[in-house]
Amino acid sequence: MLKKWNISQLTGLATSVVISLLLFACESKSETSKFEPLAPDDFEKGLSELGERLFFDKKLSVDGSIACAECHIPALVFTDGKPVSRGIHGRKGKRNSPTLFNAANQDKFMWDGGVKTLELQALVPLQDTNEMGHMVSDLIPELEQVPYYDSMARALYNRSFDPFVLTRALGQYQRTLYREASRYDQWKRGEIVDDRLEKGNDLFINQLNCASCHTPPTFANNSIVNTGRYIHYEDPGRYRITGKVSDSGAFKVPTLRNVEMTAPYMHDGAMKNLDTVIDHYARGGVDHPNKDERIVPFELTKQERADLIYFLHSLSDEQYKNHWEKVFRTIQ
Ligand code: HEC
Numbered sequence: 001m002l003k004k005w006n007i008s009q010l011t012g013l014a015t016s017v018v019i020s021l022l023l024f025a026c027e028s029k030s031e032t033s034k035f036e037p038l039a040p041d042d043f044e045k046g047l048s049e050l051g052e053r054l055f056f057d058k059k060l061s062v063d064g065s066i067a068c069a070e071c072h073i074p075a076l077v078f079t080d081g082k083p084v085s086r087g088i089h090g091r092k093g094k095r096n097s098p099t100l101f102n103a104a105n106q107d108k109f110m111w112d113g114g115v116k117t118l119e120l121q122a123l124v125p126l127q128d129t130n131e132m133g134h135m136v137s138d139l140i141p142e143l144e145q146v147p148y149y150d151s152m153a154r155a156l157y158n159r160s161f162d163p164f165v166l167t168r169a170l171g172q173y174q175r176t177l178y179r180e181a182s183r184y185d186q187w188k189r190g191e192i193v194d195d196r197l198e199k200g201n202d203l204f205i206n207q208l209n210c211a212s213c214h215t216p217p218t219f220a221n222n223s224i225v226n227t228g229r230y231i232h233y234e235d236p237g238r239y240r241i242t243g244k245v246s247d248s249g250a251f252k253v254p255t256l257r258n259v260e261m262t263a264p265y266m267h268d269g270a271m272k273n274l275d276t277v278i279d280h281y282a283r284g285g286v287d288h289p290n291k292d293e294r295i296v297p298f299e300l301t302k303q304e305r306a307d308l309i310y311f312l313h314s315l316s317d318e319q320y321k322n323h324w325e326k327v328f329r330t331i332q
């Protein structure tokens, strides 16, 4: 069973009950000065709530201007809607912000798969001068001053707030961001009948072989391939990590869950909409010595193209979509 999330964890509002329980547990412990580990469920909830607070905290950037959530916006399924992200002082990055929705099920991170764990990954944007630009050695003393962070670190691990707690908490929070609650999932479980979805599914799985890379249920497969986007790639992708010519232009297969809400697409955000993406695949990409052999030209009727897009839209988490639509309406 894959990891599930709960909608309240998306709201950015910590569920204060657990926090107060933890703080209470912490206070009563300090009386006896004996640390008693929390029950596994309370531990996971507490760690994830701490991670959530950190994720939305602008103190993490060197000038207090941006949080992780600036580039991974919950309302955009943790992407930022821009071709490439902008960090502190408006500095432009080189890549598109990927959704964090499937973080729990991945064994490598970044578009080039260059980072092995979520815990290590957190240190990259923190220290990158184009992103948050904050040396961890300077950041930790600042966060340690925040009473909530310090008491949570003590309640969870019986230690003061440090890089270990910071990375574990951010990792745990991101692992909660996965659910199987789309129309596709309802259809797959036999709860609804939808002929159009079925036709789109047939195209996606059987006729066009999209699922050989975007494999259900995550619609990704942890592999890194060249899809023939360019003859000369400005960003060499996986080659940057391995130095192997055969890895040039290879990028990690992204999840297509919620793809309706994560435009613009691809590692460089160069494709504005799903029509453009389908055009690319239908052409069979361009010639590149590393292009994967599954990227081959195909033709779709107007109706088939519409069914394929309908299918891709059916991968949106319904509750999630409704939740954020409501939030937008409240703001307007
Ligand atoms: C300035 C914008 C920006 C900020 C701030 C930022 N990120 Fe990112 N994030 C990105 C971009 C762009 C990528 C893709 C980078 C790459 O592939 O080289 C990324 C990649 C990731 C990934 C890898 C996802 C995957 O599927 O491979 C994770 C996880 C992540 N960020 C978490 C975080 C966390 C946690 C923070 C806060 C500590 C954070 N990000 C802050 C822009 C940002």
Ligand code: HEC
Residues within 6 Å of the ligand: 204, 208, 209, 210, 211, 212, 213, 214, 224, 225, 226, 227, 229, 251, 252, 253, 254, 255, 256, 259, 262, 264, 265, 266, 267, 268, 274, 277, 278, 281, 292, 294, 295
């Ligand atoms: C050989 C593996 C492979 C196959 C087959 C494949 N894809 Fe992809 N797909 C990828 C990779 C890798 C990327 C990212 C490429 C990049 O960033 O340059 C991608 C990106 C995408 C994106 C953009 C997602 C985002 O968040 O940016 C969509 C949409 C997509 N593919 C849909 C499809 C459809 C529809 C098919 C079938 C017609 C298909 N893919 C077939 C590997 C594949």
